[in-house]
Amino acid sequence: MDKTFCRYHPAQPATWQCLPCQRPYGDCCIALNADAPDEVPACPLCAGPLQFLGAANSAQPFWERIPSFFAYALQAGPLAFAALLALASLFMPRWIVLWIALFSVATKYFHCVIEASSQADRQAPSLASAFSGEGFSLFCKQLAVFLIAFGALWLATDVDSEALYWLVNIGLLLAMPASIIRLALDKELGAALSPEQIGQVIGAMGWRYLILCAFLFILWQSPGWVTYMLSSGMPRVVLMPVATFLFGYFGVVMCAMMGYAVFQYQGALGYVVADEEGAAAYPAPEYLRRRALAEAEIRLKEGQSAQALDTLAKALKRDPEDLKLNERYHQLLFGLNDRVRCQHHLAHYLPLAARLNPPLAATALLNARQLGSDYLPDDALVCERLAEALLQRHKIREGLGLLRNLHQRFPAYPNIPRAYLLASRGFAEGLGQIEPARKLLAFIRARYPDSPLMSEVASLEATLDRLASLV
Ligand SMILES: [Zn+2]
Ligand SMILES: [Zn+2]
Missing domain, CATH: 1.10.10 (Arc Repressor Mutant, subunit A)
Known part of the structure; x- marks a missing residue:
């Protein structure tokens, strides 16, 4: 698939798009609000919600990649993991501590797979990664999730209603993948149990979440079926490790699929995995400023200079002392040959620029002179700073003009x-x-x-x- 680039910055990959406007945007044009991370950025042209492309730019839907998940689990790491499970089932003494340790290692490994896969890492995690870090606490959290699910199911069995039992059963089955995904990514029990957070995963994928559940359900049943088919005539001593090996293998396939689904829907899920360093979010004031600058640039490139001016004027009302906004506004008025407004804006802009960046102020004054404006700052210090900057630029007459009769003025x-x-x-x-x-x-x-x-x-x-x- 071709890579899409920002419509206005052809070197920047597109990360957002507006379908009605048919415009792809890069992070260059779309600022993110750190104070409202859930806010969907708006199209600079039509103000409609943008669609996040993050990985969608290149990502294939997960249901078209099923074979690749099976291949994924055939790498050295997952095979070693499945073999470890098989060997353990065969040789490990039945000590509860050992088995808890094994389950915690398995949980850690599955979660590693989800995490790696959610970053579109084609390399499966090594077996060693199952033994590092917070394996045990993760296992406890996952166990807590399962126990709560079983508890709910048990309560539902207690109430004498078959319909309710099935409702709870199916509900849990549907919620479980989303909960596991949450736990793998957030590593917090609260997130894995929060109906809102789980709902967000489901909502982000929409009806495709059902496809995911269907595949996961089939995969979940697979080791059992295969074992059942092999069971005739095979001794238990062989059957047991085969079943555990298959459990490990299909577990990795399932986790790879869940992880990839996260990658595909990272935008909607609010996990900005992206590929490079990712789009930076800014605190609200800086976000508004950047958004205004980007929108003005886009409007201008679209030939909508009036709207560009409007955008900047609004931003300046919020942030009148911002040099960059003022400079853009000035350049735009100058470019539009708008003498009256340019002169009017200079009264505010020149003192500001003279204070913060005299060379910019000098440029502005020269621009104003080109428009035929005879504007003179009504502040002596501004005149002096501007004159200095102009003299440095060898604009002698303009510089001296600002200092003429200064003691009288x-x-x-x-x-x-x-x-x-x-x-x-x-x-x-x-x-x-x-x-x-x-x-x-x-x-x-x-x-x-x-x-x-x-x-x-x-x-x-x-x-x-x-x-x-x-x-
Ligand atoms: Zn751009
Ligand atoms: Zn639009």
Whole structure:
């Protein structure tokens, strides 16, 4: 099957899709909300719920892969496991402790298979993995689940109603795979017993869960049938290990199938296994911000610039101080040649950018000038920072324009000497105009004789004198 890629970022694999819009999206375009992990992300274009592709991009439905589960259980790990069970049934003394240990190892191994298979790992776990980690506690939890199920069944038998008995029986049979899957993945008894969590597994697979149950039921019966067929004429000493071996083998097949079903429906199940590092989820504010940025980009690429502006404007209302949102908004207005709105936005954007990232502010001002706007920031510090960034970019005239008559426009501004020293350098170094540079320095000397910058003024004056004598 071909790999699908994000419609807007052709190098990113698609992880989501919107069927009505026929748009595949990558994680690049769809942010996840860490504060609402169950929330299904919405299509940036139609706001309808997206379908998670996670593995669906490549995963084959589990019912088409039945032979591969049988092959899976023929690997060294599962065969060694089944052989271990067979040998134990033959030679192990009937000590309860030993048998509990064996069951706990078996439980651990089955759960390892579900887990590995749920990550589409084609390599079956080695037998050694059954002996590591929390085997015993897992066994106890699984045992608790079975005991509770038997308890329920026993209670149902006690009530004198055949219908109720069968209802409970079938209900338990149907719920059991989902419960085992929960336990294998969450490792928590609470999850394995919670009707809600079990229901989520069933709901995620829908009616295909019944297919899974049907297959599991057949597999569950298989060792018994095979043993029954072999039973005629075979001594018990041979039959017993054969039956346990088959139990181990078919158990692995069942677990591989359950695990794969989880992999296939990982999106709906809320297990983001994915393949690479997986989509990251962000806390709500960052999520909203990323979502707005992605949506604006998509809208723009779809030629819906008005909606893109709208999206960003809404996000800015929530988060007016966000530099990136502001920058995108500005770029969009500039790209759309919207002089009036661009100028209006600059009044907010320039001070912010001048504070956080002066080069960005310089770009914005140059953009505004291109649109024919004569906007001048009404804050002296903003003017100074912008001028500095512009001078660094050799946009001398634009930079000097911001500093012109600064002492008249902002008489209370305490940093006039610093700003005029900057302007003086701009004239001298940028334009090679020594006279205006000198005038500015003389102005500083006359008006601010106590400025701590006097030594710099003096050294610049000396340089200008030398330059003047060369001319
Ligand atoms: Zn994308
Ligand atoms: Zn859509």
